[in-house]
Amino acid sequence: MKILVTGSAGFIGSALSLRLLERGDAVIGVDNLNDYYDVGLKEARLARTSSHPAFADLRLDIEDGEALNQAFVDHRPDRVVNLAAQAGVRYSIENPMAYVRTNLVGFANVLEACRHNGVEHLVYASSSSVYGANTEMPFSVHDNVDHPLSLYAASKKSNELMAHTYSHLYQLPTTGLRFFTVYGPWGRPDMALFEFTRAILAGEKIQVFNYGKHRRDFTYVDDIVEGVIRVLDQVATGNPEWSGDAPDSATSQAPYRLYNIGNNKPVELMEYIGVLEERLGKKAEMELLPLQPGDVPDTYANVEDLARDTGYHPSTPVAEGVARFVDWYLDFYRV
Template sequence: MKILITGTAGFIGSHLAKRLVARGDEVVGLDSINDYYDQRVKYGRLERAGINEDVIEYGKLVQSSQHANYRFVKLQLEDKSSLDTLFSEEKFDAVCNLAAQAGVRYSLQNPQAYIDANIVGFLNILEACRHYSVDNLSYASSSSVYGLNESLPFSTSHNVDHPISLYAASKKSNELMAHTYSHLFGIRTTGLRFFTVYGPWGRPDMALFLFTKAALEGREIEVFNNGNMLRDFTYIDDIVEGIVRVIDNPAIGRSEWSGKQPDPSTSSAPYKVYNIGNNNPVKLMDFISAIEKAIGKEIPKKLMPLQAGDVPATYADVTDLVEDMDYKPATPVQEGIDKFVAWYREFFKV
């Protein structure tokens, strides 16, 4: 297939592009390369795919020096005119939209960034799919949509009308927007609620990166909610495998779906939402212990209260993913952390 992946300077997008290029798909990567976090990591991800920083120019497609079937363009999703031109010229078979303004805490100080990238940008993706005949769209949602829900494990059949951050609200909005376009225009859309993704090339604003950096620099770490957090940490390779299966098996309308007893994760339209999580929540203090084991020393800790916008626990019910895709993430946390720490030491030479 010819696939557009947005967010390919990002964590998940860079891994997905590598996987699809390796299996022979023609891939166009897109990213705005914003400065939300250390751009060295973003350019490093691109460079390992043969996209060198010095040849990147806004709006210009760049050919990978390593892969004949991979090109990249620096572009903002809010730039509707340029996005339409890209769709018109390239004629994609499928789109996987992973580009977004990420981060729960950042949304408390910079709400406009989430409206621009996650709402306006996603609308532009939907409109481009509509007008340029792309009927296979997968996109990143988030476990944060579960908000105030305390019923564990989180199921896609649960109500998600009580988000507690603008980031979460923007992701729920994406799901609603996608359903509308599935219903009105027949675009097959699949939303993926990711659960705390980690691994090599991970985001510098995430706990694993922050904790590892602090530990190797001899600094203490801030542990929120006094360490009483549960997270369904999911290794990057498991996430990518789930996305690939979704791209290869786009959503279908369910004839048995009933508006009298509506399942929010499916529809009579070709629309679906999946959880992608490890289905095995880990205590934050146990996660930190695994980092200490990988690094070989204890990390000093400062216990902090729960931060605004954070939820105390995440736990994914992945029944639908298992039934529909015959797949369930399974990488052990210690194995994943060991691989991340090895990558971190190599990339930052520490």
């Protein structure tokens, strides 16, 4: 197939592009290489795919609807994976309009380009952040998620609503994936594992929010990519049993689906730090801090629907995933 991947220089987008190329697909990579974090890291990720003859490297911004649509016209993708987004819960409090421009306007441009260019299936990144104030665990895609705690979370919930509209009006098959705390080699520098590793090696204190009592469903990047590919290959269909009398938020009469994609095994943050300390052979100095605005105390993914429909089962234990990240970090930064 010919697959267009937005955010192709990003953490997940780069890993996904590589896997798609390895299995024989052609990939049209779309990324604007913005400076939200180290552009050099993004370029290094792209270097893994850009030399492949089946990879097209397009430097454009999904906020530019005209340029994005032209890319669809020129390359005629069969399917699309939208991973381009302004990420980060805390940054959404500092710079909310960045999320409006990329996550709302940009996503609308992706939907329009898919609609007008005969795309067979759009798979897009949502987030576990949409669960917001929910406390019943594990989080289920069938639960109500109307109480987001950050604009980032609200923008991702909005993406799900926008996608449903296009599935309903134009019969565009769409599948949203609620990612749960992705980590691993080539990750983002603003992610906890990345920041902790840098600080511990430098002998600096690490900031541990919620006094280390967070629980997160840490999910290794390879397991995420495996889930994305399984979903991409299974085009969303309508649910014939869906009823407006008792509406299921994860399906529809339209070709629309939502899935959680997580490890299904939450780990307390202090335990996660302990695994990292053991791998680095060095203890962390910690600054224990309260829960930050916009953060949720715990995440825990119910992945029953994804497992039932695609056979997805995460297979990477946290200890193994952290070890792989540390090995990559030490090599990449020549520590």
